[in-house]
Structures are given as C-alpha cells and as structure tokens.
Amino acid sequence: MRFLVRRRVVEADGDTLLLAEDLEQRDPALAQLAAAAVAGLPPTGPELRRKPLTVVLPAGSGPKVVRHLCVEDAGSSLHAATRAGGEDEVGRTNLFKYVLRPRV
16 A cells, blocks of 8 residues: 555545546556445456356256255255354264365
8 A cells, every 4th residue: 555655646635545637647557447346346358358257067967956055966965054153062073074075
C-alpha cells in the first residue's frame, strides 16, 4: 500500500485509502484496472470476450444418494450425517481422521 501511495495511485486518509481523484486523467489504463479490481471483474484481455464454459457430464454419472445425508460417487463415499460438538474431543478426532484419510 505504501508503494501505491508513493506512486499517487491511492491517497491515505487516516485508516482509509481512496483512489486518487486525478488518476483517470494521469493514467487511464491504471484507473480501468483499479475499477475492475474493486468490482471483481476481469480487467482486460480475452476473458471479456470469452463465452462461459459449459461442462456436460455423461448421462448416468454423478453421485448416488445411498441414504439420508450419505452419497457415493466414483468409488468414494461421503457421510454428511457425521458430526462432533465443540467439546467432543474424541468425536472431532474421528471426524478429522475420516476427512483426511486417503482414498482406497
């Protein structure tokens, strides 16, 4: 942030950082990049022209619901009904072991 203040891209006002008012006149490309960063958008390049990617999965594939809160997919299973309270040390340990185990 100090670098941006030195380059007069942002102005420090106490705990608040503001974009410099004359940034668009001084450096229009940098102003566009800053606006895109604030908005969470891709700033430039082919991403702006590219259509969204559509993924089509083969029919019949996907997770199967085995029972309430339990699914199987591609040889793996997930038991979402497993839970442990904040003070249940043994339950949390078992839950971590289950989540961190490798696939067989």
